Amino acid sequence: MTTLTEAPASAAPAPATAPAPRGRAATTTLDVVRARGTLNAVVSRGIRGLSRQEQDGRWTGLDADIARAVAAAALGDPQAVTWLPSDPADRLTALVDGAADLTVSNLTWTLGREADRPILFAGVTCYDGEGFLVRDDSGIQHPEQLAGRRVAVQAGTTSAANLAAWYGRRGLEPVRPVAFATPAQTLAGYASGECVAYVLDRTALAGERAALAYPYAHRILDEAISREPMAAAVRDDDPHWYRLCRWVLQLLVAAEHHADEAGPGNRERALAEAAALAGRHGPALGLDEGWAARVLDATGTYGDIYERNLGAASGLGVPRGLNELWTRGGLHYAVPLQ
Known part of the structure; x- marks a missing residue:
């Protein structure tokens, strides 16, 4: 895993001291998450490569790592996640009811789901079918x-x-x-x-x-x-939390693109530059300027997450296909961080 900060994530500046997002409500999801000290995330009951609890109690998978990335940004600790395993029919129930802050549970982004429920999809985590x-x-x-x-x-x-x-x-x-x-x-x-x-x-x-x-x-x-674009979902009552989760996802893709453009041997510098570009916008998101470095320290880039959980390193060997960067024929397009 790439290390972008000299201190571990737990020693990073406390995100709770960061300025409030512009024009936010008196109490936001971010406030609630920080007061609780943990991110409540809905995941599947157990699908290898996406979200599954191992025998030692750890949750692994692409969806689980996305939740860790959000926790690293919001709380400074990628392990500060309360896992809420749910059956497919109930994946949005806890989110809509307020018991969860985020759903990352191989959930397909559809018009019907977003139109019929008070939710928004913050971004695609995996293109599938x-x-x-x-x-x-x-x-x-x-x-x-x-x-x-x-x-x-x-x-x-x-x-x-x-x-x-x-x-x-x-x-x-x-x-x-x-x-x-x-x-x-x-x-x-x-x-x-x-x-x-x-x-x-x-x-x-x-x-x-x-x-x-x-x-x-x-x-x-x-x-x-x-077509099954699996995506992370949040409630639609807090645009600031939606924006935060969306940019955590964008950071993961953009950081991989930065490393690709930099070429062999320049990964560490490229990721540090990506973290600095995104980090300076932290205060506008209600975060500190170290949020992006913490995310990349915790999970690596989108490519790292995919390889670890679904690629050759996982034992599953699922080709990236549509989940490659657009520069390699895939659909993940890096939104600029500046």
């Missing part, structure tokens, strides 16, 4: 071969609607989705043979396949049937 996990010996090569068959889906996701749309547009017999309440139950429904396939975001399927007794007896079909 729904796909199918099937047994390698099933002979299934294409989604069309699943027409009319039982497939396992997680309740509360967009899977059933995506399946109906994809098969309907092609005039195929609809698949028969079987909904399960939790990821564990869904995986069990597939593993038992009750369902011939498991439908979920392809990135999440990589983690689910790894949890099976014989992972390499199963494979993920190449074709995706939907």
